[in-house]
Amino acid sequence: MSGGRIVVAGLTKQYKELRAVDNLSFNVEPGRITGFLGPNGAGKTTTLRMLLGLVKPTAGTATLDGQRYADLKDPLRHVGAVLEASSAHKGRSGINQLRVICAAAGLPRGRADEVLALVGLTPAAKRKFKGYSLGMRQRLGIAAAMLGDPRVLILDEPANGLDPEGIRWMRDLLKGLAAEGRTVLVSSHLLSEMELLADDLVIIAAGKLIRQGPLAEVMDSMGDIGTVRVRTPQAEAFAKQLTEQGATVTPAEGGLLRVSGLDAPAVGRAALAGQVELHELTTERPDLERVFLELTAGKAGIR
Amino acid sequence: MRLVRAELVKIRTTNAWWLFTLTAVVLAALTFLLNLVNTNYLLDHTDALTEGLGPEQQQAILAQLKPDVIAANLGTSGQFFGLLIVLVMGVMVATTEFFHQTVTTTFMTTPHRSTVIGAKLVASALLGALIWLVTSALTIPATLIYLASRHLDAGLGDASVLRAYGLNLLAYVLWAIFGVGFGVLLRSQIAATVTAIILYLAGYIGALIIFSVLENWLGWEWIQKLQVIVPSLASQLMVTNAELPGSPPQWLGAVVLIAYAAVSGVVGTLIVRTRDVS
Ligand SMILES: Nc1ncnc2c1ncn2[C@@H]1O[C@H](COP(=O)(O)OP(=O)(O)OP(=O)(O)O)[C@@H](O)[C@H]1O
Numbered sequence: 335m336s337g338g339r340i341v342v343a344g345l346t347k348q349y350k351e352l353r354a355v356d357n358l359s360f361n362v363e364p365g366r367i368t369g370f371l372g373p374n375g376a377g378k379t380t381t382l383r384m385l386l387g388l389v390k391p392t393a394g395t396a397t398l399d400g401q402r403y404a405d406l407k408d409p410l411r412h413v414g415a416v417l418e419a420s421s422a423h424k425g426r427s428g429i430n431q432l433r434v435i436c437a438a439a440g441l442p443r444g445r446a447d448e449v450l451a452l453v454g455l456t457p458a459a460k461r462k463f464k465g466y467s468l469g470m471r472q473r474l475g476i477a478a479a480m481l482g483d484p485r486v487l488i489l490d491e492p493a494n495g496l497d498p499e500g501i502r503w504m505r506d507l508l509k510g511l512a513a514e515g516r517t518v519l520v521s522s523h524l525l526s527e528m529e530l531l532a533d534d535l536v537i538i539a540a541g542k543l544i545r546q547g548p549l550a551e552v553m554d555s556m557g558d559i560g561t562v563r564v565r566t567p568q569a570e571a572f573a574k575q576l577t578e579q580g581a582t583v584t585p586a587e588g589g590l591l592r593v594s595g596l597d598a599p600a601v602g603r604a605a606l607a608g609q610v611e612l613h614e615l616t617t618e619r620p621d622l623e624r625v626f627l628e629l630t631a632g633k634a635g636i637r
Numbered sequence: 638m639r640l641v642r643a644e645l646v647k648i649r650t651t652n653a654w655w656l657f658t659l660t661a662v663v664l665a666a667l668t669f670l671l672n673l674v675n676t677n678y679l680l681d682h683t684d685a686l687t688e689g690l691g692p693e694q695q696q697a698i699l700a701q702l703k704p705d706v707i708a709a710n711l712g713t714s715g716q717f718f719g720l721l722i723v724l725v726m727g728v729m730v731a732t733t734e735f736f737h738q739t740v741t742t743t744f745m746t747t748p749h750r751s752t753v754i755g756a757k758l759v760a761s762a763l764l765g766a767l768i769w770l771v772t773s774a775l776t777i778p779a780t781l782i783y784l785a786s787r788h789l790d791a792g793l794g795d796a797s798v799l800r801a802y803g804l805n806l807l808a809y810v811l812w813a814i815f816g817v818g819f820g821v822l823l824r825s826q827i828a829a830t831v832t833a834i835i836l837y838l839a840g841y842i843g844a845l846i847i848f849s850v851l852e853n854w855l856g857w858e859w860i861q862k863l864q865v866i867v868p869s870l871a872s873q874l875m876v877t878n879a880e881l882p883g884s885p886p887q888w889l890g891a892v893v894l895i896a897y898a899a900v901s902g903v904v905g906t907l908i909v910r911t912r913d914v915s
């Protein structure tokens with residue numbers, strides 16, 4: 335696998351009075367999973383649709399190894415995509431949906447059976463699409479994306495409707511694909527899942543880029559919102575002592591204190607100085623949800 | 638080419654195609670029987686029917702009973718509904734993609750959208766031809782058998798009969814293409830289907846009324862000749878076997894119909910090419 339770099343540069347989409355995507359620039363690297371995050375209406379789907387040549391940008395470009403999607407020869411052999419509203423003919427069976435795509439993309443018919451097996455839909459192959467559950471539809475979408483064995487995968491909320499087993503399966507699938515050197519760009523609102531999955535993050539709000547970079551970097555950029563968990567039988571006294579040192583302390587049950595404003599070594603030293611008996615001392619890294627909410631605070635909201 | 642195949646696979650993998658074909662065959666069979674009974678009656682009672690009529694009216698009835706005209710009429714039975722079915726089918730070929738949102742996948746597979754529409758036009762034309770074939774496979778042999786049983790000397794050897802059947806095929810193909818263009822233009826499945834049906838039926842009945850009213854009102858005789866710009870009437874003109882005096886030439890009907898098919902297809906394609914798919 336080589337290539338597969340996505341470059342979005344100055345991408346803008348103006349709907350009548352709404353600027354859905356606003357001068358957006360970011361890169362997506364091969365061999366990594368990039369999480370594409372943003373509140374509802376941030377412009378994620380619009381961006382992905384522009385990348386796939388379905389929506390015409392007002393300005394800017396989205397390219398794949400320097401080429402626009404529309405200029406790719408045999409695009410399905412390069413890019414596979416599962417879009418939010420990707421749908422299928424209700425009266426056509428799952429396998430036939432895939433055969434139609436095979437015929438149009440010039441792929442061998444047998445690929446339809448292969449990818450259906452890959453997503454575990456073989457038993458439902460001949461059933462009509464209207465009888466599929468939400469998760470089955472999502473799996474069919476993923477199967478369709480895999481038809482051309484693409485080196486770039488673009489998924490818009492693929493976890494939607496998947497059961498826990500399905501989510502795990504998809505995580506392993508995507509990680510495996512990235513490990514093979516493919517590019518994986520995936521949008522999702524499941525932040526805890528994203529924390530497990532993503533190597534890089536692109537966060538947007540109101541059509542604008544908020545932050546992009548490796549997951550760890552994005553998380554650390556909010557370093558000071560981390561808290562320290564302390565458990566002690568002398569909770570009340572220790573809380574008072576820490577507050578005097580300028581920390582903010584939130585007591586909880588069972589002698590548990592959540593301390594912010596001091597790091598773990600400082601809290602430990604304070605305990606030693608005050609002769610406080612400690613049963614637990616841990617740094618709580620802020621989770622992605624917390625970071626995301628901080629980063630997009632005030633910029634969220636449906637437009 | 639593979640896109641045409643893909644379109645045919647799309648049609649074949651839904652219930653639509655056999656529903657359309659079956660309806661066309663049933664309606665063709667029914668209209669054939671009706672025409673048969675009617676013709677038979679006319680043949681049996683020619684003398685009684687023409688008695689006491691003016692020479693012009695007599696001529697009109699006798700003209701209908703010429704063997705090659707009978708062959709043409711019976712063999713193209715079911716055309717009225719057949720063309721309507723083919724039109725609706727063309728509309729479906731274009732609009733189901735929007736209805737089921739499969740157009741996203743289709744355009745992702747083939748970003749060059751004009752070729753997609755082109756493939757739809759070709760696939761629909763083929764389907765129109767197929768429906769002509771299955772209905773004709775019923776009506777033409779039946780016609781020949783009937784003609785033989787009445788000892789009427791006409792058949793596939795007659796240029797005028799062959800031409801009638803050929804033009805019938807052309808009409809099926811053109812209305813199918815027209816349907817696709819129309820569907821792409823309107824996109825909404827229900828709106829496009831309903832409008833197409835209304836236009837088709839109103840074209841036959843309404844236009845005739847409007848044009849005679851206009852003619853009487855304005856007193857311009859040539860206005861009647863403008864009828865040919867209405868697609869249904871153009872199609873009727875094209876397939877009418879006998880060239881009636883005073884009516885525009887047959888080829889004009891074909892030209893008008895081809896023009897409609899081409900314009901709707903091209904305009905539809907131009908619109909789809911730049912429109913956002915979301
Ligand atoms: N065809 C359209 N016409 C007008 N406005 C549109 C159109 N498509 C999207 N929008 C608007 O653009 C904005 C961005 O929409 P988009 O679907 O890209 O958001 P999103 O980030 O995918 O949101 P979600 O998380 O809810 O899926 C929204 O405010 C939406 O209303």
Ligand SMILES: [Mg+2]
Pocket residue numbers: 378379380418490
């Ligand atoms: Mg979205």
